[in-house]
């Protein structure tokens with residue numbers, strides 16, 4: 001465990017020593033803010049219309065109309081930022097030769113992969129926690145339900161963890177961090193548009209595609225529901241990606 | 257302490273290390289010598305558990321590197337060919353990190369880090385970022401990193417590459433001081449380094465071991481006869497014949513002329529000292545004796561001999577390797 005923490009700590013330090021951490025956090029704070037303001041404006045208009053009975057919705061609910069769509073929009077932010085977090089994790093170590101230090105230290109491949117994953121996850125958690133400030137306003141000036149907010153964040157954390165584990169795997173396959181970043185982005189995009197494509201297809205394939213879509217599983221979380229189906233999906237996605245990463249690191253050794 | 261048995265490593269169809277076997281005793285310093293691409297780095301990478309061998313075994317500090325890699329790695333310090341530094345970390349942070357993953361107990365970390373920085377003379381760079389170090393300092397931080405957990409076995413891939421002459425001497429001194437407590441394998445192309453630091457040499461070429469011996473033995477074994485160099489001036493035309501007439505001299509060859517001075521390489525029978533005869537002949541003939549010195553076959557010659565005539569003399573190589 002202490003080995004995993006040592007690697008995670010090193011990863012985090014290297015994120016904050018480079019512009020990556022600041023770009024990722026800044027970019028997500030700005031985008032989140034922009035979504036927030038737009039949705040707030042929209043929500044404001046809706047509640048005004050509801051208030052004066054001009055064909056708006058029957059009831060207005062901050063959670064349903066503002067917080068939930070806001071969380072769903074975060075997947076767009078992740079699409080752009082998380083490839084930047086993972087692209088260099090393995091690629092850079094391979095290019096610079098520091099991987100030789102890790103692989104000849106008394107560490108297991110699993111510890112190295114977990115350490116890197118954890119490092120990325122903590123950076124992502126910091127990035128999410130910055131967005132809490134926006135929501136703080138809602139709690140200060142209104143009284144939204146807190147439960148969907150908490151589960152929403154849990155869902156976001158899990159969804160991000162999926163993206164991170166996938167990105168880590170891609171990074172373990174190449175020496176070139178730009179290539180790693182681009183492939184990761186393409187894959188994220190694929191998982192992201194899957195459920196959009198599914199709306200054009202037949203019911204069976206729609207179900208399958210929806211199940212595969214990373215973002216689709218976030219829905220329930222933003223409504224305050226923790227469904228084991230979604231938990232299982234996210235956790236197995238993460239476990240599988242990390243497993244593949246361990247395999248990739250190991251097989252690289254054999255190929256030399 | 258280290259035992260390599262019939263180790264073979266292939267990269268795809270290419271065989272980088274071919275059936276290499278050798279042993280290193282506890283406390284010994286072994287030099288690993290070979291031209292570029294000989295397979296030194298590859299062998300070391302197998303010994304440190306960075307990559308598995310295609311065939312054969314390696315036992316390091318009593319543990320098979322494939323079967324109990326963590327135990328072997330715990331007892332090994334490794335300086336790779338390119339020092340594995342994280343550019344954004346300061347030297348101290350870096351050494352701290354390495355001491356963590358190397359399993360140095362928390363309470364000893366600071367003393368160990370200070371100690372190795374002192375030994376490798378990098379204390380004044382403690383707060384410099386690794387990415388901003390000069391080549392020589394990177395090399396030294398790499399060496400410091402390998403010493404951190406006071407390992408029984410040290411594997412150093414070209415430890416003096418990129419160092420200035422003063423540092424080279426200091427580093428060799430440091431390595432010599434490790435003798436006894438640590439078992440060291442170091443690779444190099446620099447031959448004097450081997451004579452200066454190592455008790456035994458493994459010469460490897462194109463993935464094969466061509467000789468294993470002490471540096472002294474290697475130089476003397478390959479010397480079939482004694483060779484002297486003499487330089488004379490104002491000599492007669494019959495000089496060559498006159499020299500050849502000296503008893504014991506087997507062959508005289510003109511080696512160089514500069515102005516009036518002429519140099520000869522004189523071979524004599526093994527074990528027979530012809531210097532006294534030689535000098536008196538020259539003096540009585542009234543020539544000027546400018547220089548007289550033995551030409552030893554240097555390690556350089558041995559090396560070139562063994563690594564260029566590789567296919568020509570496989571038996572000789574095997575013979576040496578078996579000694």
Ligand SMILES: Nc1ncnc2c1ncn2[C@@H]1O[C@H](COP(=O)(O)OP(=O)(O)OP(=O)(O)O)[C@@H](O)[C@H]1O
Nearest residue numbers: 256267270272290291292293294295296297298299
């Ligand atoms: N990852 C690799 N893939 C394919 N071939 C490789 C790889 N690494 C090394 N080789 C080849 O294996 C051979 C031995 O290389 P190695 O690095 O072990 O040589 P070396 O003795 O360390 O040479 P040098 O003195 O230049 O450091 C070389 O021909 C090299 O091209």
Ligand SMILES: [Mg+2]
Nearest residue numbers: 296297298337
């Ligand atoms: Mg090498």
